[in-house]
Amino acid sequence: MSAGTGSSHVFGRHAPASHVIIHVSDPHFLAGGAPLGGRYDVAESFARTLEAIRTVHPHPAAIVVTGDLADLGEPDAYRRLRAAVEPVAAELDAPVVWVAGNHDERPALRAGLLDLEPTEEPITGIWDLDGLRLIALDTSVPGWHHGDLDQGQLSWLADVLAEPAPHGTLLAMHHPPVPSHLPLFDILELRHQDELAAVIRDSDVRGILAGHLHYSSSGTFAGVPVSVASATCYTMNVARPSAEVNGMDAAQAFQLVHVYPDTITHTVVPVTDAATGDYFSEAWLTRMSALTPEGRLEAFSRKPGR
Secondary structure (H helix, E strand, C coil), rough: CCCCCCCCCCCCCCCCCCCEEEEEECCCHHHCCECCCCCCCHHHHHHHHHHHHHHCCCCEEEEEEEEEEEECCHHHHHHHHHHHHHHHHHHHHHHHHHHHCCCCCHHHHHHHHHCCCCCCCCCEEEEEECEEEEEECCCEHHHHHHHCCHHHHHHHHHHHCCCCCCCCEECCCCCCCCCCCCHHHHCCCCHHHHHHHHHHCCCCCCEEEECCCCCEEEEEECCEEECCCCCCEEEEEECCCCCHHHCCCCEEEEEEEECCCEEEEEEEEEEECCCCCCCCHHHHHHHHCCHHHHHHCCCCCCHCCC
8 A cells, every 4th residue: 555545445446546645734823822913823723733634544645734834934933833743744654845935934944844054045855755756846035925936946846857756746835826816916926937837848747736825726737737725824715705805714724635546636624623424434434345336336326215
């Protein structure tokens, strides 16, 4: 069983995923555990997120956090985030991939999360997840909130992608290379997208994981699917007219990324305490797995009285 496969129950045409990745974004931690904007308890909402992560999969291939790790780039904020995440990652035996966002400060992030020299160098990396290659890009621009990729990162990425990986490649970045329907959000979009498209088009890149928007979204870029995870701190209330969309302390979520040989799925996981039914269970799965395929269809697919 490959990294992060999980359940071995197979009732349909697809074998279990070869890899399962936890995609989290925008925790926006502050020093001293201060509330974000004086109102959002980001440490508490992130703690609930980590508890949910513990339950959705016993051994994910990686936990990827796509930027805005700290709101003001404070060293203590990174220390607090690291103290929260690393025990959970150790429990799940999963590496953590930290991605820089526009609210992050590279020197403090490098020192506080990666034990590197506190410089302004871009924070990039490559992870081999049992044949699935994960590449972290740094779209942050020191002193600014819009995103960009300079020629150095683009050339480096092209060199890496020249050699395909056995299960293909995922890119993790903060600023998504897809449009937002919200007014003025394009001011903070990713620059040099045409140059990035030229690098990844016809490569083995199978998907792009991003954040930044504080709401879940998806699209395509250079023929590659893009999945934007919502935030764990606060989310945008996109149910309102676009010109009136603002943040709300609700609908926090992360995503479960299942990698199959021929597709990748991205499941939004709401972080909520809502009551649920109890029809499906491990005992139910065991009963179903003991049946023949015809028996499973009869037990679960046939409508009553038909």
